[in-house]
Amino acid sequence: MEIKNAKYEISNAKVEQCPATDVPEYAFIGRSNVGKSSLINMLTKRKGLAKTSQKPGKTLLINHFNINNGEFYIVDLPGYGYAARGKDQRESFRKIIETYILGRRQMTLLFVLIDIRHEPQKIDLEFLNWLGENQVPFAIVFTKADKLGPNAGVAKVEAYKKELLKNWEELPPIFITSSEKSTGRDEILDFIEKINRQVLLDCKEKDDNIPLNNEP
Numbered sequence: 219m220e221i222k223n224a225k226y227e228i229s230n231a232k233v234e235q236c237p238a239t240d241v242p243e244y245a246f247i248g249r250s251n252v253g254k255s256s257l258i259n260m261l262t263k264r265k266g267l268a269k270t271s272q273k274p275g276k277t278l279l280i281n282h283f284n285i286n287n288g289e290f291y292i293v294d295l296p297g298y299g300y301a302a303r304g305k306d307q308r309e310s311f312r313k314i315i316e317t318y319i320l321g322r323r324q325m326t327l328l329f330v331l332i333d334i335r336h337e338p339q340k341i342d343l344e345f346l347n348w349l350g351e352n353q354v355p356f357a358i359v360f361t362k363a364d365k366l367g368p369n370a371g372v373a374k375v376e377a378y379k380k381e382l383l384k385n386w387e388e389l390p391p392i393f394i395t396s397s398e399k400s401t402g403r404d405e406i407l408d409f410i411e412k413i414n415r416q417v418l419l420d421c422k423e424k425d426d427n428i429p430l431n432n433e434p
Contacts, residue, residue: 219407219408219410219411220407221261221262221263221285221286221407222286223284223285223286223287224262224263224264224267224283224284224285224286224292225267225283225284226267226281226282226283226284227282227283227284227291228281228282229279229280229281229282230279230280231278231279231280231310231314232317233280233317233318233321233322236280236282236318236322236324237282237284237291239288239291239324240324241288241289241290241291241324242290242291242324242326242327242413242414242417243282243290243291243292243293243322243324243325243326244290244291244292244293244326244327244328244329244410245292245293245294245295245318245319245325245327245328245329246258246292246293246294246295246328246329246331246359247295247296247297247298247315247328247329247330247331248297248298248330248331248332248333248342248359248361249297249298249331249332249333249339249341249342250297250298251297252297252331252332252333252361253331253333253361253362253397254268254294254295254297254331255268255269255294256268256361256397257331257359257361257395257397258283258292258294259397260395260397260400260403261292261403261406261407262283262285262292267283268281268283268294278296278311279296279314280293280294280295280296280314280318281293281294281295289414290326290410290414291324293318293325295314295315295318295319296311296314296315298311298312298315298341298345319349319352319354320352320354326355326413326417327355327356327357327410327413328349328354328355328356328357329356329357329358329359329393329406330342330345330346330349330356330357330358330359331359331360331361332358332359332360332361332378333360333361333362334360334361334362334363334365334366334371334374334375334394335362335365335366335374336374337374337377338377338378338381343381343382346358346382347385350386356390357390357391357392357393357409358378358390358391358392358393359392359393359395359402359406360374360375360378360392360393360394360395361395361396361397362396362397363394363395363396363399363401363402364396364398364399364401371394375392375394379392391409393405393406393409
């Protein structure tokens with residue numbers, strides 16, 4: 219897949235104000251400063267599409283980006299686990315995130331971003347387990363692979379897999395990325411394209427099974 223057109227469409231804090239469409243949405247989430255905006259810009263090849271910042275916790279709303287003139291949406295969700303936020307603000311963000319993930323019908327897959335340099339973090343593992351408990355479809359994206367050597371990066375990912383398999387019988391799809399070097403771009407976009415094709419096929423089969431008005 220190639221992204222030919224990507225544009226910012228809307229930001230909001232309420233799921234009911236998200237775009238009223240029937241196209242798939244692929245949401246990106248992770249701890250603050252994990253590189254969500256940089257990854258979105260890398261995937262779309264649109265520098266500055268998603269606003270990046272050196273200050274963690276800058277994504278405060280649900281941000282929708284229209285891809286290929288309405289073929290699908292990329293959604294940038296607020297980061298979780300930013301300790302500098304007050305308790306009330308953290309609770310507000312939790313509600314925004316949970317309401318979108320559990321309540322947004324168009325949310326087709328959630329990409330959970332994890333900084334490849336770190337050991338498995340409790341907050342990430344708890345979030346992944348919460349997704350599993352709620353049967354939310356997701357994939358894991360390890361970011362900032364350019365910050366480690368190839369062998370060190372592979373070792374980190376294998377350690378993470380080992381940790382996940384303590385509670386999981388099957389691992390979700392896993393991608394290794396670098397926004398600086400565009401590593402993992404083709405793999406993620408091909409994965410999205412594969413899902414889009416399946417969504418279209420499922421919709422067609424559903425429509426074919428709907429009886430016409432003159433049928434019994």
